[in-house]
Amino acid sequence: MLFKLSFKIFLRELRSGYLTSILVSLVLAITIVSGISLFTDRLEKALSAETEEFLGGNLKFESNQNTAKREIQRQDFQDIDFMEMVLFASVIFSEEEMQLSSVKAVDNAYPLIGELELQNKSGKFLSKESPELGTVWMDARLQNLLNLSYGDKIFLGDSEFIFAATILYEPDRASGNFAFAPKTIMNFEDVDSTNIIQPGSRVEYNYLFKGPEDEIANVRNYLETIKEDGDDIEVLSEDSSSLGKTIDRSENFFLLGGLIAVLLSACTIGIASQRFTRRHVSYVAMLKTLGMKTTQIRTMYFLLFLFMTFLTLLFGLMLGWTLQSQFINLISSYFPTQLPPPGYYPILITCLTVLICQFGFIYPHITKLITISPMRVLKDDVSFDYGFIPVFLMGLAAFFLLLYLYTNQLTLSLIIFFGVIGFSAIGIGSIYLLLGKNKTGLGASGPILLALSELRRRKFGNSFQIFAFTIAIGLTLITFSASQNLLGSWQTSIPEDSPNNFAINITPEDKENMQFFLQENEIESKPFYPVTNATIFKKDRQNEEDKIDRNFNITWIEELPEQNDILKGEWFDENLNNGISISDDISERYQLEIGDEVFIKIGEEIIKSYVQSTRTVNWDNFSPNFFIIGHPSLFKSISSTYITSFYIPSDKQYLAAELMREFRTVSVFSIEELIDQIKEIIEQVSQALNSILLLTSLSALFLAFSALQDGFSVRKHQSAVLRTLGASNTLIKQSTLFEFTLLGLISGTLGALVAYAGVYFIESRVFETTASFYPEISIMGPLLGIIVVSSLCYYLISGIAKQSPKKLLMQ
Amino acid sequence: MILEVNTLRKEVSSGDSKLVILDDVSFNLLEGQSLAITGPSGSGKSTLLGLLAGLDTATSGEIYLNGEALHELDEEQRALLRKRKVGFVFQSFELLPSLTALENVMLPSELKDEDEPEEKAKYFLDRVGLKEREHHYPNQLSGGEQQRVAIARAFACSAKILFADEPTGNLDPKNGEMVSDLLFEVNSETDNALVVVTHDHDLADRCDKKINLKLGKIVE
Numbered sequence A: 001m002l003f004k005l006s007f008k009i010f011l012r013e014l015r016s017g018y019l020t021s022i023l024v025s026l027v028l029a030i031t032i033v034s035g036i037s038l039f040t041d042r043l044e045k046a047l048s049a050e051t052e053e054f055l056g057g058n059l060k061f062e063s064n065q066n067t068a069k070r071e072i073q074r075q076d077f078q079d080i081d082f083m084e085m086v087l088f089a090s091v092i093f094s095e096e097e098m099q100l101s102s103v104k105a106v107d108n109a110y111p112l113i114g115e116l117e118l119q120n121k122s123g124k125f126l127s128k129e130s131p132e133l134g135t136v137w138m139d140a141r142l143q144n145l146l147n148l149s150y151g152d153k154i155f156l157g158d159s160e161f162i163f164a165a166t167i168l169y170e171p172d173r174a175s176g177n178f179a180f181a182p183k184t185i186m187n188f189e190d191v192d193s194t195n196i197i198q199p200g201s202r203v204e205y206n207y208l209f210k211g212p213e214d215e216i217a218n219v220r221n222y223l224e225t226i227k228e229d230g231d232d233i234e235v236l237s238e239d240s241s242s243l244g245k246t247i248d249r250s251e252n253f254f255l256l257g258g259l260i261a262v263l264l265s266a267c268t269i270g271i272a273s274q275r276f277t278r279r280h281v282s283y284v285a286m287l288k289t290l291g292m293k294t295t296q297i298r299t300m301y302f303l304l305f306l307f308m309t310f311l312t313l314l315f316g317l318m319l320g321w322t323l324q325s326q327f328i329n330l331i332s333s334y335f336p337t338q339l340p341p342p343g344y345y346p347i348l349i350t351c352l353t354v355l356i357c358q359f360g361f362i363y364p365h366i367t368k369l370i371t372i373s374p375m376r377v378l379k380d381d382v383s384f385d386y387g388f389i390p391v392f393l394m395g396l397a398a399f400f401l402l403l404y405l406y407t408n409q410l411t412l413s414l415i416i417f418f419g420v421i422g423f424s425a426i427g428i429g430s431i432y433l434l435l436g437k438n439k440t441g442l443g444a445s446g447p448i449l450l451a452l453s454e455l456r457r458r459k460f461g462n463s464f465q466i467f468a469f470t471i472a473i474g475l476t477l478i479t480f481s482a483s484q485n486l487l488g489s490w491q492t493s494i495p496e497d498s499p500n501n502f503a504i505n506i507t508p509e510d511k512e513n514m515q516f517f518l519q520e521n522e523i524e525s526k527p528f529y530p531v532t533n534a535t536i537f538k539k540d541r542q543n544e545e546d547k548i549d550r551n552f553n554i555t556w557i558e559e560l561p562e563q564n565d566i567l568k569g570e571w572f573d574e575n576l577n578n579g580i581s582i583s584d585d586i587s588e589r590y591q592l593e594i595g596d597e598v599f600i601k602i603g604e605e606i607i608k609s610y611v612q613s614t615r616t617v618n619w620d621n622f623s624p625n626f627f628i629i630g631h632p633s634l635f636k637s638i639s640s641t642y643i644t645s646f647y648i649p650s651d652k653q654y655l656a657a658e659l660m661r662e663f664r665t666v667s668v669f670s671i672e673e674l675i676d677q678i679k680e681i682i683e684q685v686s687q688a689l690n691s692i693l694l695l696t697s698l699s700a701l702f703l704a705f706s707a708l709q710d711g712f713s714v715r716k717h718q719s720a721v722l723r724t725l726g727a728s729n730t731l732i733k734q735s736t737l738f739e740f741t742l743l744g745l746i747s748g749t750l751g752a753l754v755a756y757a758g759v760y761f762i763e764s765r766v767f768e769t770t771a772s773f774y775p776e777i778s779i780m781g782p783l784l785g786i787i788v789v790s791s792l793c794y795y796l797i798s799g800i801a802k803q804s805p806k807k808l809l810m811q
Numbered sequence B: 001m002i003l004e005v006n007t008l009r010k011e012v013s014s015g016d017s018k019l020v021i022l023d024d025v026s027f028n029l030l031e032g033q034s035l036a037i038t039g040p041s042g043s044g045k046s047t048l049l050g051l052l053a054g055l056d057t058a059t060s061g062e063i064y065l066n067g068e069a070l071h072e073l074d075e076e077q078r079a080l081l082r083k084r085k086v087g088f089v090f091q092s093f094e095l096l097p098s099l100t101a102l103e104n105v106m107l108p109s110e111l112k113d114e115d116e117p118e119e120k121a122k123y124f125l126d127r128v129g130l131k132e133r134e135h136h137y138p139n140q141l142s143g144g145e146q147q148r149v150a151i152a153r154a155f156a157c158s159a160k161i162l163f164a165d166e167p168t169g170n171l172d173p174k175n176g177e178m179v180s181d182l183l184f185e186v187n188s189e190t191d192n193a194l195v196v197v198t199h200d201h202d203l204a205d206r207c208d209k210k211i212n213l214k215l216g217k218i219v220e
Helices: A002-016 A020-055 A068-074 A140-145 A188-194 A213-226 A242-289 A294-334 A345-370 A388-407 A410-434 A447-457 A459-492 A508-520 A584-589 A654-662 A672-724 A729-766 A776-802 A805-810 B045-052 B075-085 B101-111 B117-127 B143-155 B173-190 B201-205
Strands: A059-063 A081-093 A098-106 A116-120 A123-127 A135-139 A153-156 A159-169 A183-187 A203-210 A232-235 A501-506 A529-538 A547-556 A564-569 A580-583 A597-602 A605-617 A628-630 A641-646 A667-670 B003-014 B017-029 B034-038 B060-065 B086-089 B161-165 B193-197 B209-214
Touching: A002 A294, A020 A242, A020 A294, A020 A345, A020 A672, A059 A068, A059 A213, A068 A203, A068 A213, A081 A188, A098 A140, A098 A188, A135 A140, A135 A153, A140 A159, A140 A654, A159 A183, A159 A188, A183 A188, A213 A232, A242 A294, A242 A345, A242 A388, A242 A459, A242 A672, A294 A345, A294 A672, A345 A388, A388 A410, A410 A459, A410 A729, A447 A459, A447 A729, A459 A672, A459 A729, A459 A776, A501 A508, A508 A641, A508 A654, A580 A584, A584 A605, A605 A628, A654 A667, A672 A729, A672 A776, A672 A805, A672 B101, A729 A776, A729 B075, B003 B045, B017 B045, B017 B209, B034 B045, B034 B201, B045 B060, B045 B161, B045 B193, B075 B086, B086 B143, B101 B117, B101 B143, B117 B143, B143 B161, B143 B173, B161 B173, B173 B193, B173 B201
Parallel strands: A098 A183, A135 A159, A547 A628, A580 A605, B034 B193, B034 B209, B086 B161, B161 B193
Antiparallel strands: A059 A203, A059 A232, A081 A098, A081 A153, A081 A203, A116 A123, A116 A159, A135 A183, A153 A159, A501 A641, A501 A667, A529 A547, A529 A597, A529 A641, A564 A605, A580 A628, A597 A605, B003 B017, B003 B060
């Protein structure tokens, strides 16, 4: 019986349109949450697979010695696949040409993850095997430079090989320090016959591992024990590539947009539920009079909201799935394989969001509704104690839970939570005081007097309404600003003429000739930086504990490189030229402070120095960047090669090949494809972000509309009484419009302040960039407030004005 | 003549068909006279009152209020006419809950931009015996008291004609009698015309004229 009755009420409410606000808000929230979480989940999975493939395994051990293999093989690692490769640089000869190449010799377990895309006479094909003995694969650049056809002979060291295929795609692209030159892949068992690897040769041995997470952890622990100087362990972690960072930033933004939209929807749901409750007061009183028990009424409303949950989840998830499909379509071409299906987490977070919204913003109202006295049936004026505080506290609890659910950080949730509460208390209190004291009378003699009197008279309600508008406008501005300014600065961070080629291994002899070559062909280059490999010791070079556990490419120059800013200490000058400048992340990671003594070990030479300054470095500027920079006077005796980057316009691309022919020991590699890929993905992600902006703004608009609509039921009655007493429509319209324009102006101004605080927080904490000041927010806030609030108010008041006062009084 | 009504007709649409609420209603009323409109529920009493007061428009027919052709006026002009010449008392009082008794009574004077509306309102509140309750809000007053505030507000309009829709309908007999006494007492002091829609025969009997409506037509 209860089920039927509840379903009947639900259908009646649906038809009447009174549930529209709650339903639309819930569907909006579910669409946004599920859409975003489904999308980010699939994106994360795809990125993880990409990173795994990029690394070539779940864990990589890089060593300069080949002794590690024996040690590893002695261990009995369960469920672990293992492979070995050796990397070195060598000159390869064809019948006509010669070229420096980065050679990767792989064993028969190669590739451990993913597959290669190759091309031979028969066309393109996929391979999960290593090259056959006596054959090599080369990338297209090397094939062109050596002028090779399939089946041609090439010479490497003392051996000759057959060029069998062109490498179009290789999974383990992050292959060590020799990845700068055009690539050759050969079989590991052929290495001995070349006689290239001799004692003292510069060779890197890579060991790749694949297996379950806990087993990989065991392998890692073991490798830590056998690791020697210069060895490195790489694990599958967050992708630090530009593409990874780009997607990571957009994920942050997506989640932020989702949280904002959910909070806005939650506020709308709260307001709409209050209205729902007021309408149902007489209904509940009547049911009680007819003998229905409180528990039965509670169950009836519980069922009603259960129907609502199912309906909204159904529509919301369907729309959410469509939304994420659109997003995925935008970026799918950047992933080599089809994106993996989502896990259960997006559905869990969506259901939790709905549950929190239901219990935090709807259920408290229903609980209050159930307490209504049956006397209400007999006496219409039996008061309905709304018990504002418990309802408010439940809302706050739900707000905190939502924050925690989305940020997953207790401290951050607490900061935002108390920040918002503090701001609300100050904001509402200030608005309350700002509106001033009531004067006797309604001031109905003119529109401005009436408007001001109304603002003061509904001080408490207006304070809340202004607060709701402030939040809605503030959040919309934050979303807008984030999409325009943050993404804008991000997009413009890759200017059209960004260097698209890097040149390394430039010998001191080639340096001047190459500079001349570039000048002659009107190619603008970045400075030529000397570069060498060094180990750094903190304080005591004898103490192994003081050794910084990695090698650095360091440079020495007098001028501070562009897009580097000194954070602490001072850059070099005539008097200060014995120190080094380190990047801020190195300073933080290795606890290096200004004035700390360091020893720089280059080959066998050791240079004593100290930390003279720390710098912020823009790593995304496609210029050579360095963790450690010294003053040239310290490195006079050090021999080095040079590195530079330059931009070759598309119509001069032939110059790259010419440059490589002219300077054969110099390695030139193009990053144009990477730049294009990042530019394109930013553009596509921006489109997805704009959709989130649109949905968030829609939630904000809906909240504003609900807040206004709620206040207008009272206004409807007042307007009817005033018009009966002879007030003209013009007076009512003008005064209401003036009142809401003022309300919009106050809300917009406060919204702009909220947006400034929010944007500062997002820039500094979420995007981890330097916070900027955006003057347009201070104009857009009040304008948006006036336009949105007064337009909505005009729409509502026009509806009232069209009806005769008699009809309004009868409603 | 304060009120002249000729062949008044009011139809409303109900789906595809038209429902006649009032048909061929004609009567007139002189200054200072009182008129009771009676009839069973659904006979069109309140609709007629709404048309006479310019709150609604007739389908056809003429209404002259204090010589002005109400049927030819638009909504804004009718509002102006109401402000200058009409006062109201409703069955459900229709006080503004956010205003005190005094402020509710001040409203008509404020709308007319009269001098010292507060003094005038205080006078009428005193006249209906609610001087001590002037700063109370409607929800702090009983039903009878609220209706007395509504009467004070109606007389504060300085109207030529007062329309009262079931003024005692929501009150117990004692309070109902008190309110109807007050209505006639104050009305006699101001020489207004009074039009009352009522089911209350005693109240109707106190009026100078009576109209009985049945199915939208005057039957006596």
